[in-house]
Structure formats: C-alpha cells, structure tokens
Amino acid sequence: MDIRDKVDEVSDEEFVQIRSAAAWYAKFHARMIAERLDDPSAMAVGQRERYKNLVSGLRKLGVRVHDPTVPVTSLLPVRDTAGKEPTNSRAA
Numbered sequence: 001m002d003i004r005d006k007v008d009e010v011s012d013e014e015f016v017q018i019r020s021a022a023a024w025y026a027k028f029h030a031r032m033i034a035e036r037l038d039d040p041s042a043m044a045v046g047q048r049e050r051y052k053n054l055v056s057g058l059r060k061l062g063v064r065v066h067d068p069t070v071p072v073t074s075l076l077p078v079r080d081t082a083g084k085e086p087t088n089s090r091a092a
Contacts, residue, residue, distance in 0.1 A: 023063045026054050034068035 010018070033051045036044045048069055055067045 019058070019061050019063060022054065023058055023065060026051070026058060026063075026065045030066060030068050037069065 029051065033048060036047065039045075052067065052069060055065050058065050
C-alpha cells in the first residue's frame with residue numbers, strides 16, 4: 001500500500017502537527033547539514049539529498065525553511081539596469 005493512500009485518513013489537526021514536527025526537524029538539523037557541506041562521503045551526500053527532499057516537501061506545504069545547501073545570494077550587491085551600484089537613500 002502506498003503512503004499516499006493514507007493521506008485522506010489524516011485529520012486537519014494531525015496534518016498540522018506532522019507539518020510542525022517536520023519543520024522543527026528540518027530547522028534542528030540545518031546546522032548539522034551546513035557543517036558537512038564539504039564532506040564528499042556517501043553518508044553526507046545521502047543526508048544532504050534527504051534534507052533537500054524534506055525542505056522541498058515542507059515548502060510545498062507552505063513552510064518557510066532555510067536550506068543551508070543553497071548558497072545565499074541575496075547578500076550580494078544588486079546593480080540597477082544602468083550598471084550603477086544602488087544608492088542608500090538614508091545616507092543622503
């Protein structure tokens with residue numbers, strides 16, 4: 001029997017608790033995954049893949065979870081369309 005066949009049997013409250021537990025698990029293990037990003041061992045690679053699947057599934061359920069396996073690019077300076085550095089309006 002496929003696990004998807006059982007989804008209809010889960011109550012709304014049970015679903016909320018399962019989602020909450022999975023989110024806690026992902027947040028708890030994010031640091032451990034981040035610490036092993038450079039580990040090429042099969043165990044570490046498998047852990048990262050399972051973690052990515054968990055984060056992907058949680059995002060589909062509307063849970064915002066940081067994925068330490070994805071480089072942070074939002075901290076890089078953003079150039080406007082003219083190629084100039086953005087100005088800080090508060091600094092003027």
